[in-house]
Amino acid sequence: MIDDNPMNLLREDLRDFAGYSSARSEKRSGRVWLNANEAAWPSVADGEGAVRRYPDPQPQRLRECLAELYGCAPEQLLAGRGSDEAIDLLVRGFCRPGGDSIVITPPTFGMYAVNARLHGTRIVEAPLRDTAEGFACDFAAIAEAAEREAAKLVFLCSPGNPSGTLLPLDQIEALALRLRGRAMVVVDEAYIEFADGASAVSALARQRNIAVLRTLSKAHALAAARIGSVIADAGVIAALQRCQAPYPLPTPCVNLALRALAEVPRNTTKARIATAMSEREKLLQALRAIPGVRRVYPSQANFLLARFDDPQAAFDGLLDAGVVVRDFRHAPQLGDALRISLGTPEQNAAVIEVLNRAARASCGAAA
Numbered sequence: 001m002i003d004d005n006p007m008n009l010l011r012e013d014l015r016d017f018a019g020y021s022s023a024r025s026e027k028r029s030g031r032v033w034l035n036a037n038e039a040a041w042p043s044v045a046d047g048e049g050a051v052r053r054y055p056d057p058q059p060q061r062l063r064e065c066l067a068e069l070y071g072c073a074p075e076q077l078l079a080g081r082g083s084d085e086a087i088d089l090l091v092r093g094f095c096r097p098g099g100d101s102i103v104i105t106p107p108t109f110g111m112y113a114v115n116a117r118l119h120g121t122r123i124v125e126a127p128l129r130d131t132a133e134g135f136a137c138d139f140a141a142i143a144e145a146a147e148r149e150a151a152k153l154v155f156l157c158s159p160g161n162p163s164g165t166l167l168p169l170d171q172i173e174a175l176a177l178r179l180r181g182r183a184m185v186v187v188d189e190a191y192i193e194f195a196d197g198a199s200a201v202s203a204l205a206r207q208r209n210i211a212v213l214r215t216l217s218k219a220h221a222l223a224a225a226r227i228g229s230v231i232a233d234a235g236v237i238a239a240l241q242r243c244q245a246p247y248p249l250p251t252p253c254v255n256l257a258l259r260a261l262a263e264v265p266r267n268t269t270k271a272r273i274a275t276a277m278s279e280r281e282k283l284l285q286a287l288r289a290i291p292g293v294r295r296v297y298p299s300q301a302n303f304l305l306a307r308f309d310d311p312q313a314a315f316d317g318l319l320d321a322g323v324v325v326r327d328f329r330h331a332p333q334l335g336d337a338l339r340i341s342l343g344t345p346e347q348n349a350a351v352i353e354v355l356n357r358a359a360r361a362s363c364g365a366a367a
Contacts, residue, residue: 002181006209007235009152009184011096019242024054055251058241062254065261066229070214071201075234078241079227080248083190083213086230087155088115089240090186090211094152095121102153103146105137107162107331109188112155124149128163130333134297135163139171146183153184158200159191162328162339164299166195169203176207184232186211191301193219193273194280201231208233218302219273220260225253276302276342283342286352291359294336303341311336317358323351 007015023036033053042049058079067074080086095102097120104112105128116123126142128135137156146154154175158167167187176185187200189212200212211232217223227249230240259265280299287296287306292314294307308314311329315338318325326339340351 004180004208005235006184006233007239008181009094009209010236010239011094013096014093014239014243017239017242019244020246022054022057022246024056024247051251054247055249055254057244057247057249059249059254062227062249062257065258066214069261070212070229070231071199072204072231073234076204076237077229077231078237078244079229080244082217082226082228083188083215083230084111084115084228085244085248086213086228086240087111087186087188088119089243090153090184090230091115091119091121093236093240093243094184095119097121101149101151102155103142103149103151103183104155105142105157105160107135107328107334108155108157109161109190122149124151127332128160128165135160135165137165137167137171139175143175143178146179151183153186154179155186155188157188157190159189159195159300161188161191161301162303162305162326162331162334162337164297164301164303164305166197166300169198169200172200172210173203173207176203176210180207180209184209184211184236186213188213190215190218194277194302195300197300204231204233211236216257216260220269221272222253222257222260225256227253227257275345279342279345279348280304283340283348283352287340287355290352290355293355303339305334305337305339307334307336308338309336311338313358314338314355318351318354321350321354323347323354325351 036054038053042052062079063074063077066079067077101122101124102112102116103124103126105126107128113123124145126138126145129138142154156167156172159165172187179185187210189199192199200210203210211230213230215228284296284304287293292309294309297305315327328334328337328339
């Protein structure tokens with residue numbers, strides 16, 4: 001019988017690693033705190049003294065709010081500096097430098113490969129397939145690559161960035177089942193709020209080797225606050241916390257996140273997500289009608305990926321009008337593609353107007 005305890009996948013030298021014990025991780029009660037070498041007086045820039053002391057490494061109230069939001073237990077969640085820190089912790093926690101590998105599915109989010117490279121971990125690619133319906137994940141190829149290379153982590157982006165593809169949850173679970181005892185399947189759900197599908201968090205009870213990445217940067221509009229989470233088996237979370245820097249969550253950012261997660265702001269966020277999803281469909285149809293737009297991919301995220309006959313002209317035309325989009329021509333399979341994030345209705349209309357104007361100018365020049 002396969003042992004499904006994901007702790008057995010952790011680097012052996014880190015399984016009994018205690019990590020750094022900070023002054024705030026020592027649970028003490030007291031009236032005068034002189035244990036962390038903090039300043040005795042508030043900063044002149046902080047009259048109320050809100051940031052004089054080091055913050056709680058994992059504020060319980062924030063952890064509970066995020067757990068309620070994502071549908072997990074607080075002990076299954078570790079909050080940190082965006083999803084980027086979670087990716088870094090997973091690579092450091094599970095992969096021996098120079099000795100292990102990860103599997104990625106390009107074109108995909110670049111930080112998986114960046115963190116692996118910085119850590120001395122091999123990168124194995126199982127590319128997405130460009131199909132008539134959009135980019136699709138080849139789960140059989142992923143499994144075969146992970147097995148062949150003895151990969152410790154498989155990174156899946158769902159919805160994909162920049163593909164916009166939502167991966168089928170049943171196939172994610174099937175992959176995790178096949179790799180049970182051999183690899184962790186990490187599902188990056190940075191854009192899941194914009195998708196018509198369930199989170200992989202719901203699969204944790206059945207497949208202990210799944211980890212899910214979530215963030216407040218996208219749908220919750222807190223990109224500069226840098227609050228992301230990794231959700232996984234409670235033992236894995238405890239181990240990752242021992243690998244985390246002592247004070248990852250600045251107090252002002254925590255307070256901002258708590259205010260954003262209160263009932264009234266969350267209702268506003270839901271309404272704005274609905275508006276974004278409606279705008280996404282309008283922008284999709286409008287882009288497809290523009291001459292010179294070769295293809296626009298369906299998306300379950302807050303952006304659209306489009307191919308152009310002349311991507312440089314499209315990019316320059318938008319930039320000349322003050323509209324900055326993401327150039328993806330450097331990415332595998334995307335030599336003619338730009339990624340356009342959803343803006344306000346007025347901003348989306350401006351994108352369409354600029355591209356239509358450029359298309360008319362191009363047609364006139366050709367005539």
